[in-house]
Amino acid sequence: MEAYQPGFQPKDGGYLKLNTNENPYPPAPGAVTAVREAGVDSIRLYPDPQSVRLREVIGEVYGVPVERIIAGNGSDELLAMALRCFAGEGDRVAFPAPSYSLFGVLARIQGAKPEEYELDADFGLPEEFFSARAAIKLVASPNSPTGTVYSIEIIQRLLEETEGVVLVDEAYVDFAEESCLPLLLDFPNLIVTRTCSKSYSLAGLRVGYGFASEEIITGLMKVKDSYNLNAVSAAAAAAALADRDYAREITSRIVIERERLAESLAGLGFKISPSGANFLLCRPPGGRAEDLYRKLFDRKILVRWFDTPRLREFIRISIGTPEEMDILTEAVREILE
Ligand SMILES: Cc1ncc(COP(=O)(O)O)c(C=O)c1O
Missing domain, CATH: 3.40.640.10 (Type I PLP-dependent aspartate aminotransferase-like (Major domain))
Structure with missing residues (x-):
């Protein structure tokens, strides 16, 4: 049987980690x-x-x-x-x-x-x-x-x-x-x-x-x-x-950020699947999902790309802080240009 493939967990620091749907905020x-x-x-x-x-x-x-x-x-x-x-x-x-x-x-x-x-x-x-x-x-x-x-x-x-x-x-x-x-x-x-x-x-x-x-x-x-x-x-x-207050606070920040990211990526020509989670599945323009995933990786920005027939055209991005999402959006904009 094939084992479950977890998302990449880097051993060293310096990565912007948007590949395994962790929460960017500290715990309560x-x-x-x-x-x-x-x-x-x-x-x-x-x-x-x-x-x-x-x-x-x-x-x-x-x-x-x-x-x-x-x-x-x-x-x-x-x-x-x-x-x-x-x-x-x-x-x-x-x-x-x-x-x-x-x-x-x-x-x-x-x-x-x-x-x-x-x-x-x-x-x-x-x-x-x-x-x-x-x-x-x-x-x-x-x-x-x-x-x-x-x-x-x-x-x-x-x-x-x-x-x-x-x-x-x-x-x-x-x-x-x-x-x-x-x-x-x-x-x-x-x-x-x-x-x-x-x-x-x-x-x-x-x-x-x-x-x-x-x-x-x-x-x-x-x-x-x-x-x-x-x-x-x-x-x-x-x-x-x-x-409860803390949980509500960090969750609502992520939901707000998810909607903001969806809008920015849509503006760059991405097709976004409606999401009720702390991530977005989106299809970059021009069939460039794998290319984008690899180029973001080179910039130490980790997103998830699934090499399967149904998902090959998509990348999945975990929602981070507003600052992290700005870095991601800017990198995506530069790569696509
Ligand atoms: C759909 C789904 N269920 C369960 C889990 C695992 O959660 P846990 O960390 O509680 O084992 C994940 C983790 O990514 C998930 O995507």
Whole structure:
């Protein structure tokens, strides 16, 4: 099998890093304090295997009972747990394409059959995906790398037409206007995963969390590593999640910047896909995606280019600070001239 290909992570400094959708702002001050003040015991001792304190904070923030919440070592771990639970040898695992390329890798690890459903021209979900029969369906909303948001009505229809489990990966949802979380009340086959990597600036600490019925959470707990989330990360994530004002502030700055960048790039002749995430998928003029990616790389500006038939014409740009976006736009302008 082929391994998942993460975006380039440079070992040395000096890069403008717009390739893996990290947050350009520091984490909430309370999260940094939690890391600085982590005592020797949180290093010496095993962490709480159930991450109860963190789950309680998540429960308060989202108004969901603790029994319906699970925490993980990044939301990637939650995806792995879900497939461990629901995708047996030979089972079908359905997901749209292009989407998060880890989905197929995780299905193959289980010996399950990944089944890709090609998104339509506007990156909408194809009809056949709704009626597909699968042990589990995975859908990222907002989707990566397209940025497309699938409305709560669309996800509801998917749940109504699916017998198996539906996992909605909401890694980027804080940059969008709509979550499918309210559907948890009506659909016991729904899992929603979230992450602290994007909107909470904690990618390096690896914290994700998920919501589902109590029955599913009990199952996920059975297949996770015993001490899956370390104590320092759990404490920092609890502080970050609790600081609602800070989270709102940095998220709205990124959304404003996303719209500003979309406008500047459109002015340079780019075609922009509507995005509810902290990145833009865009098609540079003149079929110059690869060329632009390489020339930006030479200037130590990292964006993502996917060498696949459907995406070859696009680049994906993570949203940074206004200053970073000005540097990027200027570099793009110079290269295209
Ligand atoms: C759609 C999607 N889901 C999940 C993740 C992983 O998030 P985490 O850092 O929580 O593992 C990413 C990361 O880029 C992503 O794009």
